[in-house]
Amino acid sequence: MRFLVTLSLLFSLSVIAQTAIAAIIEIPIETARTALVLRVNNEGHLVIVHHGKRLQRASEYSRLPGITYLSEGYSDFYNAAYTPAGSRSLLEPAIQATHADGNSSLDLVYVRHETKPAGQGQTLTTVLLKDPQYPFEVTLNFRAYQNEDVLESWSTIRHTEKKAVRLQKYASANLYLSAGTYFLTHYHGNWASEVRPEETQLTAGMKVLDSKLGTRAQMLQSPMFMLSLNQPAQEEQGEVLAGTLAWSGNFQFAFELDPYHNVRVLAGINPYASEYTLEPGRDFTTPALIYTFSTQGTGGASRSLHRWARNHRIPQGNGDRLTLLNNWEATQFDFDEPKLVDLFKDGKKLGVDLFLLDDGWFGNTFPRNNDRAGLGDWQENKAKLPHGLGYLVKEAEAAGVKFGIWIEPEMVNPKSDLYTKHPDWVIKLPNRENAVFRNQQVLDLSNPAVQEFVYGVVDGLFTKNPSLGYIKWDCNAVIYNAYSSVNPTSHLYVDYVRGLYKVLDRLRAKYPTVPMMLCSGGGARVDYGALKYFTEFWPSDNTSPSERIFIQYNYSMFFPAIATCNHVTNWSNVPIKFRTDVAMMGKLGYDLVVSHMKPDELTFSQQALKNYERLKPAIYHGDLYRLQSPYTHDVASMFYVSEKQDKAVLFSYLVNSRFKAGSDLPPIRLRGLQPEKRYTVQEINLMPGAKSPIDSTISYSGDFLMTVGLNPAVNDRRTSVVLEVTETGR
Ligand code: DGJ
Numbered sequence: 001m002r003f004l005v006t007l008s009l010l011f012s013l014s015v016i017a018q019t020a021i022a023a024i025i026e027i028p029i030e031t032a033r034t035a036l037v038l039r040v041n042n043e044g045h046l047v048i049v050h051h052g053k054r055l056q057r058a059s060e061y062s063r064l065p066g067i068t069y070l071s072e073g074y075s076d077f078y079n080a081a082y083t084p085a086g087s088r089s090l091l092e093p094a095i096q097a098t099h100a101d102g103n104s105s106l107d108l109v110y111v112r113h114e115t116k117p118a119g120q121g122q123t124l125t126t127v128l129l130k131d132p133q134y135p136f137e138v139t140l141n142f143r144a145y146q147n148e149d150v151l152e153s154w155s156t157i158r159h160t161e162k163k164a165v166r167l168q169k170y171a172s173a174n175l176y177l178s179a180g181t182y183f184l185t186h187y188h189g190n191w192a193s194e195v196r197p198e199e200t201q202l203t204a205g206m207k208v209l210d211s212k213l214g215t216r217a218q219m220l221q222s223p224m225f226m227l228s229l230n231q232p233a234q235e236e237q238g239e240v241l242a243g244t245l246a247w248s249g250n251f252q253f254a255f256e257l258d259p260y261h262n263v264r265v266l267a268g269i270n271p272y273a274s275e276y277t278l279e280p281g282r283d284f285t286t287p288a289l290i291y292t293f294s295t296q297g298t299g300g301a302s303r304s305l306h307r308w309a310r311n312h313r314i315p316q317g318n319g320d321r322l323t324l325l326n327n328w329e330a331t332q333f334d335f336d337e338p339k340l341v342d343l344f345k346d347g348k349k350l351g352v353d354l355f356l357l358d359d360g361w362f363g364n365t366f367p368r369n370n371d372r373a374g375l376g377d378w379q380e381n382k383a384k385l386p387h388g389l390g391y392l393v394k395e396a397e398a399a400g401v402k403f404g405i406w407i408e409p410e411m412v413n414p415k416s417d418l419y420t421k422h423p424d425w426v427i428k429l430p431n432r433e434n435a436v437f438r439n440q441q442v443l444d445l446s447n448p449a450v451q452e453f454v455y456g457v458v459d460g461l462f463t464k465n466p467s468l469g470y471i472k473w474d475c476n477a478v479i480y481n482a483y484s485s486v487n488p489t490s491h492l493y494v495d496y497v498r499g500l501y502k503v504l505d506r507l508r509a510k511y512p513t514v515p516m517m518l519c520s521g522g523g524a525r526v527d528y529g530a531l532k533y534f535t536e537f538w539p540s541d542n543t544s545p546s547e548r549i550f551i552q553y554n555y556s557m558f559f560p561a562i563a564t565c566n567h568v569t570n571w572s573n574v575p576i577k578f579r580t581d582v583a584m585m586g587k588l589g590y591d592l593v594v595s596h597m598k599p600d601e602l603t604f605s606q607q608a609l610k611n612y613e614r615l616k617p618a619i620y621h622g623d624l625y626r627l628q629s630p631y632t633h634d635v636a637s638m639f640y641v642s643e644k645q646d647k648a649v650l651f652s653y654l655v656n657s658r659f660k661a662g663s664d665l666p667p668i669r670l671r672g673l674q675p676e677k678r679y680t681v682q683e684i685n686l687m688p689g690a691k692s693p694i695d696s697t698i699s700y701s702g703d704f705l706m707t708v709g710l711n712p713a714v715n716d717r718r719t720s721v722v723l724e725v726t727e728t729g730r
Pocket of ligand 1: 328406476519520521523540
């Protein structure tokens with residue numbers, strides 16, 4: 001049974017002013033199943049006394065053990081809720097600052113707190129902390145999503161000192177967990193090999209994960225982690241904290257074990273080269289750490305995050321998506337109008353909703369015929385597209401599909417009119433040789449003129465082509481030689497991301513419903529900061545299904561299927577069925593020349609798209625159960641169950657080619673169905689003429705399917721199997 005908190009949820013409203021801090025003050029931040037409990041100790045410091053399962057009796061929070069002191073007889077403690085630097089704390093700080101008078105010590109003492117309703121099923125708890133010696137304060141913010149068991153934590157820093165204060169570190173969250181042992185799963189990667197997980201047991205000392213790439217959080221390290229308590233992470237049991245930072249730039253996560261075997265977690269913007277100068281009377285607000293505490297392993301954590309993302313973060317998270325045909329893999333930069341018009345018609349024949357024109361459509365002085373020129377000059381290339389984009393939009397619509405377009409508006413090739421005209425708009429050092437990444441450089445989004453330009457590129461496309469149906473927003477370069485000649489600051493990395501969000505805020509205000517894909521040279525920028533604006537993301541340029549099974553599996557830990565774009569391409573030559581089945585576990589699309597398909601491949605694909613349409617409620621809006629991991633089983637199995645539990649789909653793939661590898665024994669136990677209901681199981685996505693060994697006339701109880709399971713009969717002749725599970729009543 002799903003747990004739903006009724007709308008009549010009673011929110012507690014408590015405002016406690018600072019009087020004498022004699023009595024212990026407890027601040028429970030609760031969701032339906034979890035609680036983070038803060039306490040003010042008798043010196044007025046804020047500590048964390050519990051983070052985990054919610055207690056049934058809130059009155060018992062006062063019985064929680066209190067402070068973990070640095071050492072007996074010392075006055076400092078490990079479980080601070082926001083560790084200040086430079087005074088008594090000798091631990092990795094959450095915040096480090098130099099006051100206007102040059103003093104670099106901080107102490108933060110509780111002033112007051114408040115918990116109030118903050119939108120549907122949400123509470124917002126704010127705790128004000130202040131330095132007793134300086135007019136310097138920090139508000140810790142905790143937004144609790146009741147039904148989804150997700151917390152968002154961020155801090156707001158402000159002061160009224162005589163001059164600016166320098167902030168050297170400003171974490172979003174400072175957490176503290178108690179268990180004997182901790183197993184950290186983090187994700188690293190590179191182009192075409194994104195989000196590879198690695199699990200490691202935390203040992204004494206500090207483990208730091210970070211990124212310094214500037215424009216993209218991901219590549220090398222992704223801004224997300226799973227921390228499993230007492231055992232390596234399990235899929236459906238055990239306590240796990242899953243966290244991810246909503247920030248599209250440099251991040252830092254630090255995990256520090258204390259001598260009592262508790263772990264401190266510090267998460268936020270990477271302080272690397274980002275000292276922030278905060279003027280008096282101004283606020284500095286950090287991005288949010290988004291996290292969930294699961295008592296049902298990584299599976300429970302993912303389902304909570306998926307629900308949260310659909311309900312509260314991703315635009316139209318509970319809506320529909322367009323299936324598309326892209327031309328990147330099919331044509332790269334080599335196309336003209338007739339070629340594109342043929343592709344639209346093919347798209348319609350296939351049955352997709354939209355055609356997406358990728359890179360290569362712009363630039364005249366420096367035509368974009370390869371990746372060495374043209375970025376920045378967003379005018380149609382006259383040789384390739386003599387009639388302009390408007391003509392293509394109309395032709396696509398005439399063919400019966402919508403038209404979408406690729407842009408990379410944050411970037412510039414040195415070979416472009418834009419670079420020639422505005423060399424000062426580029427991030428680069430005056431006294432160093434120009435450094436390029438994929439032959440391009442990053443525009444200085446800390447500069448309002450550049451923000452205006454980037455906004456204008458996108459706005460101009462829509463103004464000229466009001467029925468433009470889709471944007472793919474790419475970002476292929478990292479920031480080298482981080483320096484802005486227009487805005488020389490010590491925090492360009494921070495201002496860059498803020499500049500990007502300003503542009504996206506404006507665009508979303510004007511175009512709230514247009515679908516937009518977040519892309520970054522594959523999946524190098526996938527985070528919930530950007531996903532506030534984008535309906536979906538491109539996980540990787542690697543579309544080989546045998547790799548994709550792993551890549552999608554890893555993204556699914558944090559991001560829902562509705563936002564995960566998967567395309568059927570010719571990257572590998574495995575059968576079209578395998579490619580399609582894998583791509584269906586998310587937002588399905590194509591990137592191939594339809595006219596090159598064999599007749600049975602086309603027939604199969606047309607039917608698969610119809611099946612997909614029927615299964616979207618389960619895949620897009622349902623719960624995901626990762627039944628068998630590709631890392632530990634011959635057969636990887638993912639099961640999507642609709643919210644009403646009346647439709648489900650089981651995807652199973654052979655991922656091991658050893659002798660007799662397959663799903664013969666034992667059957668795969670399903671999850672998430674209603675035990676008392678009856679279901680039929682039918683194999684779909686069969687190639688024309690293929691027969692299925694699955695008997696679709698049998699009616700199973702949900703209880704049987706979840707207790708005994710079923711065998712999808714995956715083997716070396718049936719390497720990929722899709723089963724549609726349909727409720728038929730009691
Ligand atoms: C990188 C993206 O990941 C690809 O899908 C494609 O859009 C290229 N850029 C175009 O340059």
